[in-house]
Amino acid sequence: MNATNAYDYILVGLGAATINLLFSLEKLSLLGQVTILILEPNAKETNDRTWCFWTNQKDPAFVLNQPVISHHWPRVLLNGSQAESMAPYQYVHLRSKEVYQRAKALIAEHKTITWLQEPVTELSENGHGAQAQTPAGEFQARYIFDSRPPQKPIAASEILWQSFVGWRIRTQKPVFETDLCTLMDFEVPQFKGTQFMYVLPTSPTEALVEFTRFGRAVLSEAESTPILEKYIQGKNWGAFEILENEVNKIPMTLALNPKQAHHAEQTKVIPMGGSAGAIKASTGFAYKKIAEHTWRVAEALKAEKPLPTPYHPWHFNLYDEMLLRLLSEKPQLGKPIFKRMFERTPIQEVFQFLDEESSFRTDLGIMWRMPWKPFLWSAAYTLMGHRSLQVASKPKHAY
Ligand SMILES: Cc1cc2nc3c(=O)[nH]c(=O)nc-3n(C[C@H](O)[C@H](O)[C@H](O)COP(=O)(O)OP(=O)(O)OC[C@H]3O[C@@H](n4cnc5c(N)ncnc54)[C@H](O)[C@@H]3O)c2cc1C
Incomplete structure (x- = not known):
């Protein structure tokens, strides 16, 4: 497209889904061939989340993000029992700041991509294309990929929360095995939900220790602090300092799951990421599904085939x-x-x-x-x- 304010694709938001879409389009050598407008009000400069997932190193999440994977753990401690190998899987870790930086470098390399730091206020479609309203005016595209949070409210009765309070800690003495992570250690008090701990060491003296709850009530820092302290004391890791903390929540719901495997041909506003139903309702894990969906969307764009949804069988x-x-x-x-x-x-x-x-x-x-x-x-x-x-x-x- 070449009319003023008209693009091939508009990406609404620059988060996990749309960034993985950019990475996918690049991998398929499509980036230089299409014009793209990104509408994202946030500067995306902070490390606002840690993304982890298990991978057999063949899935799109690994392939697309390999250059910025900052740590990998080939062994796991489950239920506080014996450490075991996950082969051929590994559990891997991405810092969102590094993913954002890589996306920004890609944007800077391509004159065909424009980023406007503006919020979208409304999206519409007319069967042939789609329009985005912003305080800076209206923009049009063949397709709009929308990764904003869901725009319609979801009944509270349909949501369970995965809420978490994580501390990135530094100990004085080396206590961690850097190839061994702890997933879902349930040896913590169980109240107001199902609760467990993750321990993700990134050096012999540094680890992310995260207290997590599946429940209706969202975990507070006040509730979590004594439990994190007691857990760390119980491990005899000695004195430690807190370098960063991560407090957030992920909706666990079936309400957003797509009903169809593909969008109708006339659909031009394509939901992506969490709001498209890519978060697995029973675990809150999403990054792999998001990357896999974006990869299939990019392939469909290249082949001019119907665009897929992140459908769950x-x-x-x-x-x-x-x-x-x-x-x-x-x-x-x-x-x-x-x-x-x-x-x-x-x-x-x-x-x-x-x-x-x-x-x-x-x-x-x-x-x-x-x-x-x-x-x-x-x-x-x-x-x-x-x-x-x-x-x-x-x-x-x-x-
Ligand atoms: C703290 C945290 C940690 C997580 N960790 C994991 C994990 O370890 N593993 C895993 O599998 N999943 C994890 N998830 C779940 C999921 O992977 C993430 O939520 C993921 O970021 C979702 O991607 P997204 O593209 O849908 O949304 P986001 O990455 O949140 O991106 C949405 C973007 O839309 C922008 N936006 C909002 N409103 C507007 C507007 N009006 N106009 C334009 N742009 C707008 C936002 O600024 C944002 O940049 C985590 C979630 C959180 C919150």
Whole structure:
């Protein structure tokens, strides 16, 4: 497109989804061939989040972000038991600041990309193209990729929160094994939800220690501080200082999950990232799904094929719905359910299952080894048609 204020693509927001879209377009040698306008009001200069995911090093999240992966852990400590290898998987870590810097370098390299530090106030589409309203005027494009938070409120009864308070700590003596991470250590008090700890060491004296809750009530710093302190003391890591803290929350909901695998041809405003339903409802993990979706979108743009959504196959939606209901209604069961899953199923199979890449046979095996009574209760609930997580409806709010 070459009319003034008209572009091939407009990216609304410069976050995980649209950045991975830029990386995908670059990998497919499309970046120089299309005009792109980025509308993002934020300067994207701070390290506002840490992104971690497990990877077999073949998935788009790893391939697209490899140059900025700042740490990888080939071994895991689960449930406080023995350390084990995750091969062929690793757990990896990205600092968002470095991802933003890499995206900015890519933008600076391409004259075809313009970044306006403006917020979008409204988006519309007319079947042939789409329009974005901003305080600086209206812009048009063949497609608009929208990664803003959801614009319509979601009922509180349909959301469970993954909330977390993380401390990046530095100890005085070397205490950490840098190739070993701790995922989901449930040996912490269980109240107001299912609660666990992550420990992600990045040097012998530095680690991110993160207290996490799956629950309706969002974790506060005041609640978390004594638990983090006690956990760290219990590990005998000695004196430490806090270098950074991360306090945030991720919505765990099925309400945003797309109903179709592809968008209709006339749809020109394409939701991306969290608001498109890329966050896995039962875990809050999203980065891999986001990167995989953006990669498939870029491939479809290149091939001029229908654009995909971050669709979750129906049976994974069903598992998520059952687990989410259990975590919501019977949070005391979260710890035994996850512990059982990690104790009785090889970690590689658990990763495939959570990535929605497992076979039906693997899924059945995992289910079989789970405490079956609560799942039967949850399945009965689902079959009775209670779609929301809670029976009583609560006030609506946006996340
Ligand atoms: C602190 C934190 C840590 C996380 N860690 C992990 C993790 O370890 N692993 C994992 O798998 N997932 C993680 N997630 C979940 C998920 O991966 C992230 O939320 C991810 O950033 C979502 O990507 P996104 O593109 O949808 O949104 P974002 O990355 O949040 O990007 C949205 C962008 O839209 C911009 N925007 C907002 N309003 C407007 C507007 N009106 N006009 C234009 N732009 C606008 C924002 O400024 C922002 O830059 C984490 C989430 C959080 C909050």
